[in-house]
Amino acid sequence: MFFGAVTVERSAKLILVRGHTQFGTQWRLQAGETALGRNSGVVLFPDDNALADRHARLVFRGADLFVEPLPSTNGVFIRLREPARLHQGDEFIVGAQRLRLLHDHERPVAASAVVDAAGTHLQGSAVRPGQSTLALARITSDPTHTEVYVRYQRLLTLGRTTCDVNFAADGFVSERHAQLTQVGDHVLLEDLKSRNGTYARVSGPWKLAHGDLLLAGEQVLRVELNTPRG
Structure with missing residues (x-):
């Protein structure tokens, strides 16, 4: 049968x-x-x-x-259950903050050395060529207002008070909410057991x-x- x-x-x-x-x-x-x-x-x-x-x-x-x-x-965004792989241009949300990984051509370009009329160079921390950079833009309802966060490091934390990038006024953001890690040609986005989650x-x-x-x-x-x- x-x-x-x-x-x-x-x-x-x-x-x-x-x-x-x-x-x-x-x-x-x-x-x-x-x-x-x-x-x-x-x-x-x-x-x-x-x-x-x-x-x-x-x-x-x-x-x-x-x-x-x-x-x-x-x-449309999905709440993360595990680290997510992001590429330049990808968006994610922590709390009420919508953020986007910047493309290389969108990142602020280091200006040439600033020298005054007397030949004195502006003193400041050096930015080394090829140094790992994580660059984010905060998306707001006003397209003329843009906030950009640039960190010359491979790991960047986001939260309310004790992180590399903080959103102190956002009550939906945990103290340590999420982190980004540069891994080769992509970035890993990881939620840090936040109360309201991280969305990609x-x-x-x-x-x-x-x-x-x-x-x-x-x-x-x-x-x-x-x-x-x-």
């Missing part, structure tokens, strides 16, 4: 952890595609101006669930695991995957 393969149906839920509607609001995701956005889709947040009309979609591919960011200004922006389809947290606009959503029955 021949038995055909068993078709396994997966389902999942999105649960609102923080955002514009009631905490714990749930959306059931079935096979196929579920869109998330401000005005178009199933998971809607019409009051969130940080979302695009159609911001992202959640898609089952076989038994796996993926989030796919759609073209938008603010993207995804650039393409991302396979979701049970318990993952998504940040889209001002909404934080938890993914719950139901165990299929064979």
Whole structure:
């Protein structure tokens, strides 16, 4: 007797952890595609101006669930469970701070030696050519206002009070929140057991695991995957 393969149906839920509607609001995701956005889709947040009309979609591919960011200004971020590999131009969030690794051409260029009329050179700490550099830009709602942080070191910590880069006024940032480590041609971003987590922006389809947290606009959503029955 021949038995055909068993078709396994997966389902999942999105649960609102923080955002514009009631905490714990749930959306059931079935096979196929579920869109998330401000005005178009199933998971809607019409009051969130940080979302695009159609911001992202959640898609089952076989038994796996993926989030796919759609073209938008603010993207989709995933809370880190383990260190993430970043490259120049990648974005991440600590607390309420959205940050971006700068490309080489965006980094401040060391000026030539400053010499006054009498031939005296400006005294200061030397920057050695080829010295490892970690350079970040803080993204703000005002595109004319940019803050850049440059450190000539391979490891950079971010937090509220005792780190290389501090955000003292941000109550969502832990004292020691995250760190960046230069490793060859990339940078490792690691959360330091912070209270509110560290989020990295995804650039393409991302396979979701049970318990993952998504940040889209001002909404934080938890993914719950139901165990299929064979």
